[in-house]
Amino acid sequence: MADRYVPAEVERKWQAIWSEVGAFRAEPISRDSEKAARTGRPKVYVLEMLPYPSGEIHMGHTKNYTMGDVIAHFRRRQGAEVFHPMGFDAFGLPAENAAIKTGEPPAEVTRRNIARIKEQLQRLGYAHDWDTELATCDPGYYHWTQWIFLRMFERGLAERREAPVNWDPVDQTVLANEQVIDGRSERSGALVERRELTQWFLRITDYAQDLLDDMELLDDWPERVLVMQRNWIGRSEGATVTFRTEDGAHDIPVFTTRPDTLFGATFFLLAPEHPLVPDLVAGRPEAAAVDEYVRAAGVMDQTERGAADRTKTGVSTGVSVINPVNGEPIPVYVADYVLMDYGTGAVMAVPGHDQRDFEFARAFGLPVRRVIAGPDEQASASLEEEAMTGDGVAVNSSFLDGLGVADAKRAVIEWLAERGLGEHAVDYRLRDWLISRQRYWGCPIPIVHCESCGMVAVPDEDLPVLLPEVEDYQPRGQSPLAAAEDWVSVDCPRCGGGARRETDTMDTFVDSSWYFLRYTAPQLSSAAFERDVVDYWMPVDQYIGGVEHAVLHLLYARFFTKVLADLGLVGFREPFRRLFTQGMIHRHGAKMSKSKGNVVTPDEMVETLGADTARLYVLFMGPAADDIEWSDDGVRGQSKFLDRLWRLVGDTAAFGEDDGLLPDPAEVEDSAALGLLRTAEATVAKVTEDIDERFSFHTAIAALHELVNQATRGRADGALAETAYGRRALAHAARRAVSLLMPFAPHISCELWEALGGERLWVEPWPTPDERYLVATEVTIVVQVNGKLRDRFAAPVGSADADLADRAKALPKVAAAIDGKELIREIVVPDKLVNLVAR
Numbered sequence: 001m002a003d004r005y006v007p008a009e010v011e012r013k014w015q016a017i018w019s020e021v022g023a024f025r026a027e028p029i030s031r032d033s034e035k036a037a038r039t040g041r042p043k044v045y046v047l048e049m050l051p052y053p054s055g056e057i058h059m060g061h062t063k064n065y066t067m068g069d070v071i072a073h074f075r076r077r078q079g080a081e082v083f084h085p086m087g088f089d090a091f092g093l094p095a096e097n098a099a100i101k102t103g104e105p106p107a108e109v110t111r112r113n114i115a116r117i118k119e120q121l122q123r124l125g126y127a128h129d130w131d132t133e134l135a136t137c138d139p140g141y142y143h144w145t146q147w148i149f150l151r152m153f154e155r156g157l158a159e160r161r162e163a164p165v166n167w168d169p170v171d172q173t174v175l176a177n178e179q180v181i182d183g184r185s186e187r188s189g190a191l192v193e194r195r196e197l198t199q200w201f202l203r204i205t206d207y208a209q210d211l212l213d214d215m216e217l218l219d220d221w222p223e224r225v226l227v228m229q230r231n232w233i234g235r236s237e238g239a240t241v242t243f244r245t246e247d248g249a250h251d252i253p254v255f256t257t258r259p260d261t262l263f264g265a266t267f268f269l270l271a272p273e274h275p276l277v278p279d280l281v282a283g284r285p286e287a288a289a290v291d292e293y294v295r296a297a298g299v300m301d302q303t304e305r306g307a308a309d310r311t312k313t314g315v316s317t318g319v320s321v322i323n324p325v326n327g328e329p330i331p332v333y334v335a336d337y338v339l340m341d342y343g344t345g346a347v348m349a350v351p352g353h354d355q356r357d358f359e360f361a362r363a364f365g366l367p368v369r370r371v372i373a374g375p376d377e378q379a380s381a382s383l384e385e386e387a388m389t390g391d392g393v394a395v396n397s398s399f400l401d402g403l404g405v406a407d408a409k410r411a412v413i414e415w416l417a418e419r420g421l422g423e424h425a426v427d428y429r430l431r432d433w434l435i436s437r438q439r440y441w442g443c444p445i446p447i448v449h450c451e452s453c454g455m456v457a458v459p460d461e462d463l464p465v466l467l468p469e470v471e472d473y474q475p476r477g478q479s480p481l482a483a484a485e486d487w488v489s490v491d492c493p494r495c496g497g498g499a500r501r502e503t504d505t506m507d508t509f510v511d512s513s514w515y516f517l518r519y520t521a522p523q524l525s526s527a528a529f530e531r532d533v534v535d536y537w538m539p540v541d542q543y544i545g546g547v548e549h550a551v552l553h554l555l556y557a558r559f560f561t562k563v564l565a566d567l568g569l570v571g572f573r574e575p576f577r578r579l580f581t582q583g584m585i586h587r588h589g590a591k592m593s594k595s596k597g598n599v600v601t602p603d604e605m606v607e608t609l610g611a612d613t614a615r616l617y618v619l620f621m622g623p624a625a626d627d628i629e630w631s632d633d634g635v636r637g638q639s640k641f642l643d644r645l646w647r648l649v650g651d652t653a654a655f656g657e658d659d660g661l662l663p664d665p666a667e668v669e670d671s672a673a674l675g676l677l678r679t680a681e682a683t684v685a686k687v688t689e690d691i692d693e694r695f696s697f698h699t700a701i702a703a704l705h706e707l708v709n710q711a712t713r714g715r716a717d718g719a720l721a722e723t724a725y726g727r728r729a730l731a732h733a734a735r736r737a738v739s740l741l742m743p744f745a746p747h748i749s750c751e752l753w754e755a756l757g758g759e760r761l762w763v764e765p766w767p768t769p770d771e772r773y774l775v776a777t778e779v780t781i782v783v784q785v786n787g788k789l790r791d792r793f794a795a796p797v798g799s800a801d802a803d804l805a806d807r808a809k810a811l812p813k814v815a816a817a818i819d820g821k822e823l824i825r826e827i828v829v830p831d832k833l834v835n836l837v838a839r
Helices: 007-021 059-077 093-102 106-123 139-154 204-217 223-233 259-264 277-281 287-298 355-364 405-418 531-537 553-566 602-608 611-620 632-655 671-694 697-716 724-741 746-755 801-810 812-818
Strands: 043-048 081-083 158-168 173-175 193-202 235-245 251-256 267-270 315-322 329-334 346-349 422-428 447-450 454-457 489-491 498-501 542-545 579-581 585-587 778-785 788-796 823-829 833-838
Touching (some): 059 602, 106 602, 139 553, 204 235, 602 611, 611 632, 671 697, 778 812
């Protein structure tokens, strides 16, 4: 081996070897030309969320991909057949916006960015199976995205309808609810507007309960992700109650979780977007004021509208509805804190027991009625300051009086159901997934619109509907595809008459909701995937990505998988068995971002310090799930560590090959050698556990530092090199360090393994510790005087209390601390501590 470690030379060498021998190619994979073969080894599917090719990757991406690479190498060397693919989420706003900045066609920019990112990933030495690479913008991929869409369309899970939608005025397109964060676009940051548009939806709400129930299968997911999904789905149990307008013209359903408070409803509220509002006020003197209020509410941020601390506003319709339980007419108002996205967009207002209703009632001089009383409250007690929202019994509620909340709910639902006025109901906060995008760079929706036949699916044999090339793809409020007349005008597949293609494209999250399945058959032309092969690999055993996708990609992928299972196309209902959400890398106090000018690219690291240093540092920075601040000094520390290891292997290579067979610890007469061997075996156990069970990569790397440092010190002082046991311990420690380092820093590890006489380290069995060396024979005893630390000493395990106390008192620092004092008590914690109490 060379005297000096030159990362560039080592990395080029091993990347070429891995590519030549197909080191990381997995089987079985479905291909047109051959039958999928199986190896007989247990499978492990490791996957990181695929990148948007909107530019280059930075060190934040590197952290994500390095974690997956560590797991892939670790499992492969444990004997598994590892599938570790990579692809590109290439359609959608990120890629199109990147093209808009350069003025080039999105296809050209996207292809160039894909090539650039692939180059970056390969220079980092990731063990991806590049034979299975895919890009969601390839016709061979979106052919099957369209095919899956059509299967959903056939089952009524894909539908086109008019609805109030979230409009991004910057990106000039609609957004799904999940893409609106605190009233702003998740991508552009623009304040979102509400518009009424005809759009395509996927009926994810049909699977709301399945998505909740199957969380029981996700015991290896972070709890915070599951909580986020549960809250987003938002299951509520209660009743649907019908309120009829006083003139009998309209029945308005309300969903409520508190039907037991119906007797306390003193007014009725409608969301400004409620479709009945125009009909209710048509021809009435209140119509102008209601119309103005509705228009003002339509441009407001929904999060702000629903804020609990916001002053309540509203407008009277002049109409009343009848409370079904007591026959009382109650006035109807339009109020902007009522949202169409929850329940039915109508609210029976119970100001005595809902604080927002209470504030509205006070603002508009409406009555407040108590219908629940706590243990120390009278039924006649007024509610002057705030709503009573606690538990209690029903009062002033006719046949419900005296019943607890749960019993009152059951009783009133039964009463309503018997009279056809309501029924038990379950409601969800989750809304159908809006997938229409008025943008060019996306998967075309395979539907044509015919005046005679209506909406008609493009036949399977005519797929894919190819995205045409257009000169002007700038967003202008409607899809740029609408101007491509030659593409839009087609014959109806059903009647042969004139028809027009759908010009909206699909949300990019549709593309990424099934990509993990296509990896198993990336070039297969006859199907999206083959059932036996996809069932072999799926579910993904380890999925890694950002928590920001908890109610976006992760929820959508679960939905798609359940639909495909119900179609009989796959034999599993959850796509990801184990999920890890990594933290972000910050620099100068902020998340790495080009706009903030604080990006460190992997290219900089590879050029100056090498790929292995970059890989090591992003995992050594701190716990993988935490947000961590970048440190240039920390990077250099990892470079120095690799230099030390290189020198250690160079020094110990002359000692001969280590056969890995260790003598009985009792036979090792050299205490320094025995200590190093114990550290080496403890490091095997530590690194294995940290990777396998805890994703604690930083502590695993720290343990490797300690092993190398201990061996380096032993080599430097010359003592270990002078004895046979010492030389053997040094060679063994070096070999262990190189083997264990390989998942983190594969290039230098393979080079050093070769120098130590080994070969093909990437398939070398993962080391297991010699248990004999893990049994502690010596412990460190902490010594205190009056509870204050004074010294430490080593003692045999199981030493008698009296012996430990005597040794403690003989220590110079301890003797000085108790000199001239009366020893009152000796407290001994076996194998841990001696505390001397003196005065």
